[in-house]
Amino acid sequence: MKVLITGATGQLGLALLKQLKNTDYNVKITSRRKLENFNFECVYSDLLTGEGLKEAVNDVDVIIHAATSPRKDSDIIDVSGLKKLLDISQDIKHFIYPSIVGIEDIPMKYYRNKYQAEELLKNSSVPHTIVRASQFHSFVENLFLSKSLFKRYLVPGEIKFQSVDVDEFAAHLIQMSEEIPKGKTEDFGGPEILTLREMAELKIKVNNESNKVVNLSFPGKLYKSFLEGKNTNEHQKVGKITFEEYLRNRVVHK
């Protein structure tokens, strides 16, 4: 089976490649960068311009579409870019689309674009599976807990996350590539729902830091949606690796 991984240099892309390396899968990857030391067939392709997409899709059976652009031109890359890709993917056996838990209830432009992308897939004739995950452990850590200021993590401590290990989600997507397309499938959530304050306290404990947590709160619907845990799904605690275990594994591998 020939599998195309788009966005191969991203968090999810790299986790997929780590697991696909030295397997029987025939893997092709896309990136806009010059990739050295990647032992895979690599195609330069850009969802913004459409460059290289036909070559990328040519002769593959399955696509795991991990390319995305949350910060810049998301409407073009995540929606119009996906449309361009789907238009030339009519012969694909299975198009796997990673999405995000709760996007219809969270007022954020990127999430609206992801929702529109899901709709494009639902209305397309390309056999597909949409699988939503909650935020990755690494994503939450990098976004909120990568730096302290004057020995303090200044965070919206009451908002909730059900973060999940990116390697577990990658394994789930690879497993899915062996199965028939399902349209939309169950959410892939992390094993526990924690407040950001609890996550910060775990980081302090695991790393033996002297930092303190300072709680911030914000007005508005976006903050409220994370406060209410709209980004979580308590019925789908599928991942096994907790945030604490993720942090401890990182300490061991440092």
Ligand SMILES: NC(=O)c1ccc[n+]([C@@H]2O[C@H](COP(=O)([O-])OP(=O)(O)OC[C@H]3O[C@@H](n4cnc5c(N)ncnc54)[C@H](OP(=O)(O)O)[C@@H]3O)[C@@H](O)[C@H]2O)c1
């Ligand atoms: N991060 C999370 O917590 C999380 C949680 C649940 C679901 N997801 C979903 O999982 C998927 C992967 O997310 P991620 O966090 O791994 O993303 P990421 O780390 O931001 O990586 C995205 C990749 O997309 C590629 N890309 C960006 N602009 C592009 C363009 N114009 N044309 C082609 N490729 C482009 C980039 O590769 P190059 O620079 O090499 O081209 C980049 O490595 C997304 O669909 C996301 O919504 C993420």
